[in-house]
Amino acid sequence: MEDILIGYIKTEFLQEDSTDEIDADTDLLISGLLDSLGVMRLVSFIEKQFAISIPPQDVTIDHFMNARTIAAYIHDKQASAGETPA
Secondary structure (H helix, E strand, O other): OHHHHHHHHHHHHOOOOOOOOOOOOOOOOOOOOOOHHHHHHHHHHHHHHHOOOOOHHHOOHHHHOOHHHHHHHHHHHHHHOOOOOO
């Protein structure tokens, strides 16, 4: 799941000629990689990719700090809906 998120973030938010590397623990917000519009684009991707609904009150730094925290959030949402995580 983290690899899918990282792949999307690299494709959508890093410049083609960027030498920046990101991993599961890269802080997406403090690094400036994602701004508020970027977070909304990421939320939309996650909702489609993982077939979950993310309410606005769940879009917090705690849930969207890095790929690891996002994956944990997705896992929790899928588990609470009785789905098998991807």
